[in-house]
Amino acid sequence: MQFSRQGLSDDLLLSLYSEIIKPRMIEEKMLILLRQGRVSKWFSGIGQEAISIGATMAMDSDEYIMPLHRNLGVFTARKMSFAELFLQWQGKKEGFSKGRERSFHFGSNKHHICGMISHLGPQLAIADGIALAHKLRKENKISLAFSGDGGTSEGDFHEALNTAAVWGLPVIFMIENNGYGLSTPINEQFVCKQLADKGIGYGMKSIVIDGNNLLEVYKTVQEARQYCITEQKPILIEAMTFRMRGHEEASGTKYVPKELFEEWGKKDPVKNYEDFLLNEKVLTPEKIEAIKQTIQQEIEAGLEIGFAAPAIVANTEEEVADVYKPFKAANTDTSAMPKSEKKMIQALSEGMRQAMEKHDNLILMGQDIAEYGGAFKLTEGLVEDFGKGRVRNTPLCESAIVGTALGLSIKGFKSMMEMQFADFVTVGFNQIINNLAKIYYRWGQNADVVVRMPTGGGVGAGPFHSQSNEAWFTHTPGLKVVYPSTPEDAKGLLLASFEDPNPVMFFEHKALYRSISGMVPDEYYTIEIGKAKVVQEGEDMTIITYGSGVHWAADYAKQHPELSIYILDLRTLLPLDYDAIKEAVMATGKVLLLHEDTLIGGIGGELSAWISENCFQYLDAPIIRCASLDTPVPFAIELEQNFLAKKRLGESVEKLMRF
Incomplete structure (x- = not known):
């Protein structure tokens, strides 16, 4: 393994060493605790630390990262203390998710980390949304999302890359190719020579690097970050590495040929970097011992705090209250407002226009909603008034766009996604059910997203354009499901949905768009969600x-x-x-x-x-x-x-x- 410092200072090299040794020492301790039965589960990243540390250290501390199971180094390099992490892993109330999430399924806005969900792929689209927020605000910032080699087979991976490429988003997609998706080897996952080749198909710059070479990762991500900012384009990096332990400890490694462990053991990212620093006279055995002693003290102190923390006590009232972000809904007194007769489609269109005027951070997204005005012409004329930055045609990537909406929310935007037909929501189902709906309960990040759902039959549109699928979502805590029947209610409830910081599935019956009329206030008003x-x-x-x-x-x-x-x-x-x-x-x-x-x-x-x-x-x-x-x-x-x-x-x- 060849290291090239290329002008990197001794202080930076030492800082990188302190960061890469910390997750290794934490993991070694956690594996001991696992064998002792003092922790319940562990996903090991031993042998892959250079990717997490190199990438995180190359980014600004206020740029969001979407990590996965094997990215402990992201959390430690973002200065999360071991005590905080251990409280989280132990399911204690003082953890980041109040005991509601396991291992690395949590996020922290303070540390600019967005927690993963178990379904591989959805986090990449969230990175799109965060990058879009940077682009809209003209900030010289990026986002970075991790994917494993197995995750590149998921539709979310392809949708996120395509959306980022089409929209020119400053985002880095980092593939950790460690040879296996649980037990499935890469030759059963893909047949292209390199996973980076997939990026070429989306017109995206793609790079393959040695993921065990800390300095190569650091410098590559540093350069990629500048490329994304300067060119306003995404980039795909495939980091070649190896998983030295099982997918998680219980699964073992019997399916891996022994010679692979021998080969990759020689490429250990921590040992090789340490030897390089010793040869460069940047590091001495005494400094190594001092650094390790400091980290060991932090680990022991954290364990003491974690084990001493009281067992969590369930509070039903708090559990229910934390499903939604608190919001004081209101009914507007419209008695003195001028009113005019409007069809439902006119009321909804007027509501969207007034919402865009009131909320300058509201972004509309959907297939054909810009110049064409949407399949039902609800958004007609909005792009001329508010521009293509805020009224955005999307690729046919329903899942990626819902994820993008969530990313926008993390950066303080409101967003609306129009499903062209409610039936098409099935291809974005995971993002809605497992990301939008659960994220506030999981770690306190709300999803300020409205998904508009043209729904229902009566227009002879057949099995794939006529379903009434609202019941799918009423079973999902964390969502709000709104279904107006009149033009007045449609406008008032839509405006209320944009006010609400929680995710709203907003159903609009297609047969009612132009068939019914009613007197509707001309001004901005809201009708309280949750009231019949x-x-x-x-x-x-x-x-x-x-x-x-x-x-x-x-x-x-x-x-x-x-x-x-x-x-x-x-x-x-x-x-x-x-x-x-x-x-x-x-x-x-x-x-x-x-x-x-x-x-x-x-x-x-x-x-x-x-x-x-x-x-x-x-x-x-x-x-x-x-x-x-x-x-x-x-x-x-x-x-x-x-x-x-x-x-x-x-x-x-x-x-x-x-x-």
Whole structure:
């Protein structure tokens, strides 16, 4: 292994040594504790320390890094004390995630580190978002995301690289090629000569380096950082290394040929760098001993703090409260505001424009939303008024764009992503469910993101453009799910969604875009998320519904004046307005739950269960659910009309009223 100091000072060389020896010593101690049964699990990065240390030391301390399992050096080089880390690993309340996360699944804005999730790949898109924030603010800063060799097979890897290349984002993608994805060797992961070759396909500069050579990593990342800033482009670095231990300690290394350990053992990044410094007379045996003694003292002191910390005590109230970032929602008094008649699509478009005017940190992203104005023309004209920096056409990379939105949020931006159709959310599902929804609970970083979801049937669009998939998200703590039925509610709830610092899935029924109108305040106003609305009072029966169901129920009530029907529009499906639901049940004692979604797994089942548990004494009849057929949404209009819940509304009402 050849080292070249190329003008690097003795102080810097010594600093790099202190940093690379620290994670090695911590790991050696952790492996002892693991064998003693005093810690439960460990992912070892022994043999790969040069990559974490070299990359982190080459960056500014306020530039974000997205590390993975084997990047302990990122955390230590960012000056996290061993005591802090050990409290985290032990699941103590004083850890970075209050005992809610394991190992390196946590982040810290103080240290400019974004915590990983177990799904390989999603962190790369977050780096895109952070880099986009730097670009928009014209800051000479970058972000850096790590990937293992196995993670390069994930769709998130390709989406993130493509987005960064297309948008010219100053981000470094660092692949740690250590030969194995758990037990799967690289020859079963890819057939290209080098993983760096994948970057070439995206028009991206790509480099292969010796990942065990600390100075080569340091200087390469330093130069790459300057390239990203100067050229405003991303770069891909493949660092060749080897994992000297198992994927995690329990998995062992029996699947690895012994000769590989012998070969790579000679390339140990710590030992080789130490020998180089000794030869250069920068380091002496006495200095080595002094440095190690200082680190050992820190480790022992940290262990004492960690083991002495009390066992965590569960606090249910705190656990529930930490799912969402606290936010004081409000209803705007619109009584004195001028109003005009608008279709829902006009109300939503006006709301977006007013949100862009109020929040200069709001970024809109989606396929075809700029000059074309979006598939439904909701964003038409916005790019002319606010520019392509804030109204951004995206590649067909739903997952990467959701991740980018989260990255923007970390840097203090608000963002909106338009799913061209709600159906397409499936390819961004992981980012929404596991990144957006959980991040505040995990380590206190909110996701100030609105995902707009054109949804629903009734327009003959078939199985892939008509699904009502809102129930998928009501099962996910950390998300808010909003589903307006009128133009006034659509605008007010959309503006409230932009105000809210938590992730909001905002459903817009396509069939209602141009088919309904209403009086809508012309000015900026908000309607509180989480509050239902009584559409009309009644005494004979109650219909609890939302979206298109509100109009089906209202039309049915008009056609049957002999029935006094109470209609409750939920408006928000997560969180639910349980007080309003209880009042609606008490009003009549007979409840029909109506939604366009399919019956099995629809939110009607959850509502029925809650009413049965909490309002049973007020019921005069069984709760009836009216939903669409448990089939995909068919294309032919006749079949689609038969599919929709509206087809069975009359017989459901009659069934309920027979009791």
